[in-house]
Amino acid sequence: MAKDKRTAGLNDFDSPLRKTSGTPAEIDTTDLDQGLVRPTSAGLTQGTIDALDAIGAEYECSRGALMKLAIRLFLIDYRAGNIDVDQYFREPPPPKKKLVLPK
Numbered sequence: 001m002a003k004d005k006r007t008a009g010l011n012d013f014d015s016p017l018r019k020t021s022g023t024p025a026e027i028d029t030t031d032l033d034q035g036l037v038r039p040t041s042a043g044l045t046q047g048t049i050d051a052l053d054a055i056g057a058e059y060e061c062s063r064g065a066l067m068k069l070a071i072r073l074f075l076i077d078y079r080a081g082n083i084d085v086d087q088y089f090r091e092p093p094p095p096k097k098k099l100v101l102p103k
Contacts, residue, residue: 027079032075042067
């Protein structure tokens, strides 16, 4: 029996999609539902938009609904300590000296 493409790699040890050992059920997310819904934007590459649209077509939902779900899952995993964001940020190189010509 072939693996379902949506769950392929979820249990592989080296897969970035593997299940984490945290318990998101214990994380308090009540503050995430407070306030009004405000539209915000994110710059996405065409490849990311195409991937979201393909998933949206599969589940008959909008790109915005998928992004809302992805952000909620990220916040839950982040609060549970399952995501290390530090590894994705680095210090920018020092700026080059600026040449100032005499007038």
